[in-house]
Ligand code: ATP
Ligand code: MG
């Protein structure tokens with residue numbers, strides 16, 4: 001077979017499509033709306049993620065399926081998996097997209113997390129605050145990204161305000177919110193691994209990640225010495241997680257570097273913004289290895305191609321300076337082809353490589 005199906009039309013889908021195209025595969029995107037990924041793909045089907053008939057018709061036209069984000073129901077991925085190789089499979093999605101499962105599985109592999117309580121309503125939030133104390137962070141359990149769906153609580157008297165701030169969420173089954181104790185970290189980093197169908201994994205060097213306003217600003221490799229001292233342990237956790245899930249493809253785990261060692265924050269069952277540096281900075285990028293894994297091909301080497309590399313996101317109107325970036329030697333510019341530079345929107349990134 002030679003067509004890769006991708007659910008999602010954002011920039012991650014776009015960069016996956018470009019990697020697949022380089023390997024000679026055709027790409028077919030399925031998404032509710034045509035986005036940047038569609039610009040580089042041969043085919044596009046517009047459809048909702050909760051429309052089984054449309055999803056099955058899409059599956060019939062491709063040879064393998066993957067997804068670029070977590071807004072798909074795990075049951076849809078399981079159904080697609082019965083028709084075509086769909087990777088990663090629904091378990092990875094089910095665990096990684098729901099913060100309660102994520103924390104429980106972190107404990108199962110023996111990784112530390114922030115102290116946490118699942119929260120179902122304002123009164124259970126108050127109980128959780130009594131137990132965990134302040135400062136704390138209230139998060140929705142589903143669909144949060146770029147720090148959206150979160151409220152910081154420094155005083156228990158602010159619990160009602162925080163509950164409203166995250167939208168007073170409800171869920172038919174499961175917990176709509178989670179309260180986390182504030183972790184005192186000195187840095188943040190991520191572990192990006194890719195596991196193949198044969199069960200072998202590769203792990204890239206860990207990037208140090210800087211966030212601004214809850215949004216990733218930069219990823220830098222190599223990370224500082226104090227982070228590197230925790231990287232081996234964190235990488236072992238990420239590989240253990242991928243193995244336990246039977247994950248196929250890229251799995252990204254975010255960690256806090258603390259005085260007590262690495263603390264697991266969250267994971268994504270997919271390629272990740274903190275891995276964009278791998279396009280120029282590693283022998284094989286996260287996108288290419290994900291495509292290879294999904295298609296059942298051997299994984300490529302992940303060694304660094306230079307001495308150091310930094311990825312900087314271009315957010316909102318930061319993208320206006322793109323012309324100047326082209327004049328900088330060693331700067332590799334990636335624009336996602338989005339028209340509307342809204343504040344907080346990821347418009348592109350630039351990678352600076354030092355040989
Ligand atoms: P992403 O875009 O990475 O998916 P997200 O919206 O899922 O982000 P988190 O990664 O959970 O959110 O949190 C965003 C940022 O907020 C973290 O990178 C970290 O800087 C801070 N943060 C989150 N949880 C905690 C915590 N328990 N203690 C301290 N800081 C935290
Ligand atoms: Mg997240």
Ligand code: MG
Pocket residue numbers: 254266
């Ligand atoms: Mg995060």
